[in-house]
Amino acid sequence: xxxxxxxxxxxxxxxxxxxxxxxxxxxxxxxxxxxxxxxxxxxxxxxxxxxxxxxxxxxxxxxxxxxxxxxxxxxxxxxxxxxxxxxxxxxxxxxxxxxxxxxxxxxxxxxxxxxxxxxxxxxxxxxxxxxxxxxxxxxxxx
Numbered sequence: 001x002x003x004x005x006x007x008x009x010x011x012x013x014x015x016x017x018x019x020x021x022x023x024x025x026x027x028x029x030x031x032x033x034x035x036x037x038x039x040x041x042x043x044x045x046x047x048x049x050x051x052x053x054x055x056x057x058x059x060x061x062x063x064x065x066x067x068x069x070x071x072x073x074x075x076x077x078x079x080x081x082x083x084x085x086x087x088x089x090x091x092x093x094x095x096x097x098x099x100x101x102x103x104x105x106x107x108x109x110x111x112x113x114x115x116x117x118x119x120x121x122x123x124x125x126x127x128x129x130x131x132x133x134x135x136x137x138x139x140x141x142x
Contacts, residue, residue, distance in 0.1 A: 003024070003025055003026060003027035004022055004023060004024045004025070004026065005022070005023040005026045005028075006020065006021070006022050006023075007020070007021040007022075007023075008020055009021070011130050014130075016127075016130045017127060017130065018126070018127055018130045019124060019125060019126045019127060020124070020125040021122060021123070021124050022122070022123040022124075023120045023121070023122055024045065024049070024120060024121040024122070024123065025042065025045065025119070025120045025121055026118065026120045033116050033118060034118070035084075035110070035116075035118030035119045035120050036080070036083075036118075036119045036120065036121075037080075038076065038080065039076040039077070039079040039080040039083075040076060042080065042083065042108060042119055042121065043108070045121055046090065046106065046108050046121050049106055049121065049123065050092050050106055053092070053094060053104060053106060054092075057094040057095070057104060058094070060092040060093055060094055061093055061094055061095060061096055062091075062092070062093040063091065063092040063093065064089050064090065064091055065089075065090050066089050066090070067079070067082050067087050067088055067089060068082075068087040068088075068089060070087060071085070071087035071088070080119055083108055083109070083110040083111075083119040084110045084111065084117040084118060084119050085110070085111060085117070086109075086110060086111025086112070088108050088109065088110060088119075090107060090108035091105060091106065091107035091108070092105070092106045092107075093105045093106075097126070097128045100128060101127065101128055101129050102125060102126065102127055102128060103124075103125075103126045103128060104123075104124070104125055104126075105122075105123075105124045105126070106121065106122070106123050106124075107121070107122050107124075108120075108121055108122075109121070109122045
């Protein structure tokens with residue numbers, strides 16, 4: 001997993017971080033963006049990361065593996081196409097935002113919301129406590 005893109009979401013007026021998003025399999029070539037080119041490699045990397053996260057955090061508290069009803073998934077090509085169309089619902093989550101200070105979510109994601117029709121793995125670390133602090137500060141400003 002050589003190619004990744006990192007997005008940090010800071011808490012407003014603070015040096016604290018509310019969330020970290022890592023897009024795995026996303027690479028830039030000049031002005032062009034590229035992502036996973038095969039369903040098999042995408043799924044293999046997802047399962048590998050899921051195994052590592054399960055070893056670290058225990059069994060996921062929530063997970064789903066599938067595609068939307070409209071997706072055609074009779075071949076590997078069509079599965080990758082479904083991901084690129086935003087029709088994939090593969091994710092695993094560790095933690096509960098109502099109880100835990102941090103929630104970790106791993107997902108296969110894609111679609112044009114990324115600016116191009118791509119297929120990537122997203123690993124999200126969400127600091128519930130810091131995000132709530134940021135939300136409170138925004139509410140106070142209103």
